[in-house]
Amino acid sequence: MTNKPIDCEKALNILYDYLDRELGVHDHEAMEHHLSVCKSCFSRVEFEQRLKDKMKSLREERPATGSSERIKQLLKDL
Numbered sequence: 001m002t003n004k005p006i007d008c009e010k011a012l013n014i015l016y017d018y019l020d021r022e023l024g025v026h027d028h029e030a031m032e033h034h035l036s037v038c039k040s041c042f043s044r045v046e047f048e049q050r051l052k053d054k055m056k057s058l059r060e061e062r063p064a065t066g067s068s069e070r071i072k073q074l075l076k077d078l
């Protein structure tokens, strides 16, 4: 297997696909490898993952009024 390493630019490019698990197996592995060696991208992925989870639970809770205020609150907690 020849996984060519990816750089930070590429990693950020595919970050959202990675989180949505929409990457092909090679890109996925390359991304995981990059995250294991690159702390800044790892933190970035963690942040996006947490944001995504918060947004998801927010939508599931109640999509009703005052949601932008709640989002601001949630972002403050991150």
Ligand SMILES: [Zn+2]
Pocket (backbone or CB within 6 Å): 007, 008, 009, 011, 034, 038, 039, 040, 041, 042
């Ligand atoms: Zn990186």
